[in-house]
Amino acid sequence: MSMSIQQVSKDSLSEVLGLYAQPDFDKDVLSLEQAQQLFERMASYPDYKLYLARQAGQAVGTFALLIVDNLGHQGAKSAIIEDVVVADSHRGQGVGRVMMQYALELCREKGCYKAMLSSSLRREKAHEFYKNLGFVQHGYSFLIDLVSPPSLPSE
Template sequence: MTPRQYTEDDEARVAALWRASFPDYNGYNAPEAVLRAKRLVDEHIYVIEDDGEIIATCMAGYDGHRGWLYSVAVAASRQGEGLGRCMVEFAIERLRDLGCVKVNLQIRGGNEAVVDFYRALGFDTEDRVSMGRPLTR
C-alpha cells in the first residue's frame, strides 16, 4: 500500500483513527480542528487507505531547517504490518525533498511502547525538555 496526500474527503475517517489512537485528542487537539488548521499552513498530511478505510496517517512539519513528525497512527487491527514504518519513511522523504536536515518527534508520556519502533527507524532520545503553552483567545 502506498501513502498518498490527505484530502478534505478524508477528514472524518482520519479524525476517527486519531480519536482511537490518541485518546487525549480533544479541546485544541480535536482532530478536525488540527486537520483544518494544518491545511491553512501546508499540505503535509499523508494517509494510507485500504478498501475505503484510512488505516495509517502521518503529519509532517518543516520550519526551513528541521522537520517534525506528528500524529503517526496505525489502526489497531493493522499494527505490525509495516504501515507505521511506511508512513514515517514517506514523510521523511517529503521533508528531505524540501531540504530538511533533521527530523524530530515527540512521544507522549504513557506511550513509551513506541520508543523501540522509532529507534528501529534511526531515531534516538535527545536530552531536551519539552515545554508547551496553550494559547487562549
Template sequence: MKNENLIFRPAARADLEGIVGMLADDSLGRTRENPDLPLERSYEEAFRAIDEDPNNELIVAEADGKLAGVLQLTFLPSITYRGSWRAMIEGVRTSSAMRGRGIGREMIRHAIGLAEEKGCRLVQLTTDKSRPDAIRFYESLGFRPTHEGMKLRLDKGDGKE
C-alpha cells in the same frame, strides 16, 4: 514488511472523521480527542489551516482502499544549523484494525523521504514518555532521544498532553 497495496496521499476533507477516529483510538487519544459526530468545528478549522499551509502536510495511508494511517508533517525554516530546514512529524496513528502490518514504519519512511526531498537537515518528533513501544519503534527507525522535550499547556482542558 512491504505493503504492496499501500498508498500515501494528502488527506482530503472526506477523511477527517476517520482521522479523528484514529487519533481517539488509543489510551491517550481517548483523553484528548472527541470523535463524536458531527465533529467539533475546531477539527474543520485545523484541517483547513493545514491544507492551506504550504509548509504543512496531513498525509494518510490507504491499504486495500481503506484508511490505514495518518501523520502530520510540518516543514520549519530555521536560523540554526546554518539556516536549514527541519521537518516535524506529529499525530502519527495507524488504524487499530491494521496494526502489525508495517504501515507505521512505511508512513515514517515516506515522511522522511519527503523531508529529504525538501532538503531538510533533520527530522524530529516527540512521543509521550508513557509509550515505551512507540519509543522503541522510533529508535528502530534511527531516531535518537538527543534532547529533553518540554511542553507548556496553555489551555486548561481536561485532556492529557
C-alpha cells in the same frame, strides 16, 4: 503490503478523526466541523500537510508533517512529524514503518537537515518503534500545560 499514502483532503477528515479516536491516542476528538475549520487554516501554512495511509481502500494510518524554515543551520529546513497513528487492527504489520519512511523521504526532498518527533513517556512501544527506525533520543523535551498550568514559584 500494498499501501498508498496521500495528502488528506477535506473529504477524508472523518477517517483521520476515526484514527485519532482510538483509546491510546486521544480521549476526545474534534467534531468534523471543527476539524474542517482547522484543516482550512492549516492550508495557509507554507508546508504543513496531513497524510493518510490506505490499504485495500481502508484508512490504516495517518501523520502530520510540518517543514520549518530556519535562520540557523545556514538556512537548512527542519521537520516535525506529529500525530502518528496506526489503526489498532493494523499495528505490527509494517504500516507505521512505511509511513515514517515516506515522511522521511519527503523531508529529504525538502532539504531538511533533521526530522523530529515527540512521544509521550507512557508510549513505550512507540519509543521502541522509533528507535528501530533509526531515531535517537536527543536531549530533553519540555512542555507546559497552558490549559491547566502549574503554579509558578514566587520570587
